[in-house]
Amino acid sequence: MSSSAEEPNPLEGRGERQPTPPPGQPVLRIRGVNHYFGTGDTRTQVLFDNTLEVMPGELVIMSGPSGSGKTTILTLIGGLRTLQEGEIEVWDADLGDYRNLKGVPEPELVHVRRLIGFIFQRHNLFDSLTAVQNIRMAQRLKDTGATDLDADARDVLTYLLLGEKDLEGRAQKSRFDYKPAKLSGGQRQRVAIARALINRPKLVLADEPTAALDANSGLAVVTLVQELARQRSEEHLSKLVRPPAEAGENGRLGAWQIPLLKKIATEHGTTSLIVTHDARIMNLADRIVHMERGRIESNVVVAERLFVREGLRQSSAFAAVLPEEQEKIADSVLIGVHPNDPVRPDQIAAKPDCVEVYESGLVIVRQGDAVNADSKFYLIRRGTVEVLREVDGATQKLAELSAGRYFGEVALLMDQPRNATIRALTRVEVYTVNRTTFDKFRSVSRPFIERVLANFRAGDGTPRT
Numbered sequence: 001m002s003s004s005a006e007e008p009n010p011l012e013g014r015g016e017r018q019p020t021p022p023p024g025q026p027v028l029r030i031r032g033v034n035h036y037f038g039t040g041d042t043r044t045q046v047l048f049d050n051t052l053e054v055m056p057g058e059l060v061i062m063s064g065p066s067g068s069g070k071t072t073i074l075t076l077i078g079g080l081r082t083l084q085e086g087e088i089e090v091w092d093a094d095l096g097d098y099r100n101l102k103g104v105p106e107p108e109l110v111h112v113r114r115l116i117g118f119i120f121q122r123h124n125l126f127d128s129l130t131a132v133q134n135i136r137m138a139q140r141l142k143d144t145g146a147t148d149l150d151a152d153a154r155d156v157l158t159y160l161l162l163g164e165k166d167l168e169g170r171a172q173k174s175r176f177d178y179k180p181a182k183l184s185g186g187q188r189q190r191v192a193i194a195r196a197l198i199n200r201p202k203l204v205l206a207d208e209p210t211a212a213l214d215a216n217s218g219l220a221v222v223t224l225v226q227e228l229a230r231q232r233s234e235e236h237l238s239k240l241v242r243p244p245a246e247a248g249e250n251g252r253l254g255a256w257q258i259p260l261l262k263k264i265a266t267e268h269g270t271t272s273l274i275v276t277h278d279a280r281i282m283n284l285a286d287r288i289v290h291m292e293r294g295r296i297e298s299n300v301v302v303a304e305r306l307f308v309r310e311g312l313r314q315s316s317a318f319a320a321v322l323p324e325e326q327e328k329i330a331d332s333v334l335i336g337v338h339p340n341d342p343v344r345p346d347q348i349a350a351k352p353d354c355v356e357v358y359e360s361g362l363v364i365v366r367q368g369d370a371v372n373a374d375s376k377f378y379l380i381r382r383g384t385v386e387v388l389r390e391v392d393g394a395t396q397k398l399a400e401l402s403a404g405r406y407f408g409e410v411a412l413l414m415d416q417p418r419n420a421t422i423r424a425l426t427r428v429e430v431y432t433v434n435r436t437t438f439d440k441f442r443s444v445s446r447p448f449i450e451r452v453l454a455n456f457r458a459g460d461g462t463p464r465t
């Protein structure tokens, strides 16, 4: 991930670019993590068999009721607690490899902590130092090669509305030289956030980072975290900026913050795990992980969920069922991988009923094959297929279908043999909905489907397979 060609990158020439994990591999891998508090009779298990992968640059939101284990898992990832059971691996860009947190002695855990920007409620600012000095202190921990550290510290504080400008860009008294005792709770929190982000950590762990913040500065924090991960479009940012006419509205950025935001976020690739109940932040998430009673109950890549929902909705069979039911089916096939990324064999093995891969030239569905208990409905995840139909001994090519298109519904709906052959033109990945699920929803949506089938039999001109 790099800045656009037009923009000069002030971090250029700061030495070696930190390497990222190999393509398709996560920056954070958690496998089978259990955790217990207490000893003897009072020993209680609070985490149960948690497995999660986080990809580079993702903004992950962790949600779940109080006591479900979110903070415990975050502190284990950050090396703030000893890992008792399971595996946690964090990519160390300086090392160019993963650091395994299992059985790691304390001095080595310190290395892990240095990789991470922590934003926790207990922010531990130095009481005797001013806001700027607190940040300058953090800058000493890591040599980022920056030329003007003081200006960088002030820029981040200014963006977080602690500098000489208010949200509308009007002059205000800056808090640069205030000590923590003279700052409000929300201002202290923002100084702590600036301190956590000043060295542009590749991994940010945050526990309720916006709880003490007003809506405007809460959004400013999350937008900064997002921009550190990767540049968003002008359109995305402009939606977050308050129009002058709505000066009274809460939860927006000032237009003047945008250029500064971009300047601060010139180096990309930060991955963030944020525990929050703040709905506005959830809307910005790339991945939403929900915990219940010590277990990760769901792990959803937002773009994948949208992709599958959108794909299923095009099919008359699924369009006929209630939106909540459509969402349930869509969620049942998700594999937790962004649709732009190819699936790895281990990810397919983990969800064998949800996704299949066909190499170029392979037949996925063959014309004339009877529909049975193993027959499926297919949504193309990646790649292109061709739709072929044999009529009177001659093969006609009816269509080419690519990502986001579906096939295989008609035979399932009509209980008839497949009416066309589908062959992979490239390597193809497909989501599959099995017959049982399909039939369950078919019965719910029967009246509608009868109408669809009537149209189909009459021939409405659309080639369906």
Ligand SMILES: Nc1ncnc2c1ncn2[C@@H]1O[C@H](COP(=O)(O)OP(=O)(O)OP(=O)(O)O)[C@@H](O)[C@H]1O
Residues within 6 Å of the ligand: 037, 038, 046, 064, 065, 066, 067, 068, 069, 070, 071, 072, 073
């Ligand atoms: N130091 C500790 N000693 C004993 N039990 C603990 C300790 N810390 C947490 N727990 C228990 O572990 C469980 C998980 O707590 P954790 O703080 O991880 O949950 P959480 O989801 O972060 O909750 P919240 O949203 O309230 O912060 C809870 O039952 C909690 O009481």
